[in-house]
Amino acid sequence: MATAAFETPKLKEYPVIPLIKVGATSHLKPFVAGEAIQKNLGFPGELVEDWQAKAIAKMGELLGKYRSLQVYMDACVHCGACSDKCHYFLGTQDPKNMPVARQDLLRRVYRRYFTFAGKYFPWLVGAQDLTREVLDEWYSYYHQCSECRRCSVFCPYGIDTAEVTMAAREIMDSIGMGQKYANEIIGKVHRIGNNLGIPGPALEDTLQGLEEDTKDDTGVDVRFPLDVKGAEVLLVTPSADFFSEPHVDSLIGYAKVFHAAGVSWTLSSKASEAGNFGMFIGNYEQLRKIALRIREAALELGVKRIVVGECGHAWRVAYSFWNTLVGIGAGGKDPFAIELQRQLDQRYKQPMHICEFTYDLIQRGALQFDKEKNDKRIITFHDSCNVARASRMGDFAGGQFVIPREIIKAVANNFHDMAPETIHESTFCCGGGGGLLTDDLLELRVKGALPRMEALKNVVDEYNVNFMATICAICKAQFTKVLPQYGFDMSMVGGVHQLVSTAIRLGDK
C-alpha cells in the first residue's frame, strides 16, 4: 500500500492559518498510469525519450490555445492573497500547496523558456530549467490540487489554479506521465459507458432491484426506466448513484420525484455516467469525446429534456461546457448545435439540474411532503466547489446556493448553515475532488478535509447537526471515508434528494 501511516490533524475551534512546513507532503503522489491505460487514451505509454523538449513544446501549444493560461502565467504579482485559501495548504502546511506556489511550479518553467526576463535573468525572477526534479514536483503537487477554484475567487486578477493544474496534467499526459486513477476511469467510460465500469445488464439488474426495494418500502410502483425511447426526460447521473451508499438514496429520490410529477423519464446505458474526468486531466478532446455520448444518447432516445443528477464536476461540465462541447443548450447557430436544439424542448433550460427540476415542481405546488419524516435529522448543507464556483442553477445569480437549500427547507424542519466564510462561493472542497478520490492519496484527502471538518464541528457542537447534505458524488464518497477519521459517523453525509426521498408523498398509495 502506498499510504504510509499519518496523523489526522486536530480540529481547532477557530480556523488558524498555519505556519509553513517545507516539504510536508512532497512524498505524496498518486500511482503513475501504466502503458495500457495511457495508450487507451492515445497518450504515450511511458515517459518519452525527449520528454523535456516535448513538454516545452506542449506548453507553448497550450499557451496559444488557452488565454487563461497565457494571462495567468504573466499576471501573478506574488501578493499572497491566495496563500491561505487552499484547503490542502491549510491541512498539510506544505507551502507548495499555496495556490501561488503551485502555479509557480509551472510559471518558473514558463519564464525560463518563454519570457525575456527568464531567459536572460533567471535568478532574478525565479525562472527554472525543466529538469527531472521539476517534473517530479509537477507530478506530486499538480496531483495535490482538486481544481476547486477557491483561490480564484480571492485572487485580485482571478488567476485560476485549476486552469494551471489542468495544463500541467495535460503536459504530463502528453509525455507519458499520466495519473492511473483518472486515466483508468476515462478508459472505462469509453469502453463500458461509465466510471464504475458497470455493464448494461448489471445496470438493468440493479435498477430492477431498486424498483423492488422501493416497492417494499413504499408500496408504490416507482419505475427506474433504462433506454426508453420517446421518454420526456433523459436523466444523466454519476454512476456512483447506482451502486454506492449513500448515493443510491438520492437516485431513489429522483425516481420518486419523476413518479410524483408524472413525468416520463429514462436512464441510458450508453450515457450511464454524468461524470467527465476529461476535465480533471485538462484534455479538451477527452472532455468533448465523453460529452458526445450524452448527445448521442439524447438523439437516439429522442428525449425532450436532459436532466443531470447530483454530481459537482459533472454539473460544471454540463452547465458550463456542454453547450460549447456538444451543443446541449441554446443560442447555437451552426448545424451541429441546431440538430439537437430542434429536438430538445427549448421552453426548459437545457441541461437542467435535478435540483432545478425538483425546485420548479415545489414552486408550482406539484409535490407534497411530510416534512416531519425528516425530523430526526438536523441538517447542514455542504456547497460542492464545482457547483458553487463554476456553475449556477435557476435564472438568477446565486441560484446554486438558494435552490438546494430551499429544497431542504421544503422537505425538512431542521436546517442550519455552516459559517459564512465556509459556504457559498467561499466553500471548502471536500478534499477528494479533481481526480484525487483514490486511496493512494488518502493522507492528502484526510488532511485536505480539515477546513470543512472544522466548520462542520462548529455546527455539530452548536446545533447538534447530524446530517450534512451535498449534491456531489465525489463529496459523498470522500466524506464517507474521512468523516470517521475526524470522529464523526460516516452516515452523516447524504444527498439532497435522499432527504426528498424520505419526505415525498407518492400520492397513489
Add this chain to the structure above:
Amino acid sequence: MSALSLFYAVLFYFATAVLVLGLARKILQYARTPAPLKIAVTPAPITPAGVPWRLAREVVFFESLFRSSKWTWLFGWLFHAALLLVLLRHVRYFQEPVWTVITLIQPFGTYAGFAMVAGLAGLWARRFLVDRVRYISTPSDHLMLALLIAIGLTGLGMRFVRHADIIAVKTFMLGLLRLDIQPLPGDPVLLVHLGLVALLMIIFPISKLLHAPGLFFSPTRNMADNPREARHVAAWAAALDK
C-alpha cells in the same frame, strides 16, 4: 546641448517605445489567444452587460483582494490610488497651458507621495514578516518594491528637501514632445528619479506589471455566466464539430 540631455532624451524615447510597443504586443497576444471554455468564477454577472461593472469594481476597489486579505488590500489600494494622484500631478510637466483639473489636483498629488511610499513600505514589510509571503517572494519582487520606493523618495526629496529646477524640467519634457531637445538640469536626485522612471517603463511589459492589462483579459473575471443561453465556441474547438 549637453551629452547628459541627449542621453536622457534618447533614454526616454527608448523607454516610451518599449513601454508602448511591448504593452501593445502583449495586449494583442492576450486578445488573439482564444478562450475555448466558459470559466467565469462566482459571483459572475449573468449577462454580458454586467461584465464591465464587475471589472470596474476590481480595477477601482480591488474587490477580490478586499475579500481575501485586508492588510494587503489596505497597502495595495493605498499605493495604487496614491500612484494615480501622483501621476496626474505629473501631467503638468507635459502640457502648456495646464488643465484646471490638473492644477486643482496638485496639493493632493503632493501628499499622495507619502501615502504611496507608506503603502509600498507596508507591502514590502509583508514580504519579510508573513512567512507564506516570504516563501513566495523572488529577488525581482523585492527589487520592484525597492525601485518604486526609490522613485517615490527621490520625488518627495525634490519636493520637500532640495527643490529641483522644475521649470527647466518642464522645458525639457515639452521639448521631448516636440522632438526639440532642451537642456536638462544636472541635479543628481532628479537624474536618479528620471532614470528609475525610465527603467520602470522599460521593465513594465516584461515583468509582473503585466497584471494591469492581464486583469482585463482574465476569463474568470471578464466572462458572463450565461453558457446555457449562448453557445460559446473558439475557432480551434469549432473545427472539431465539422
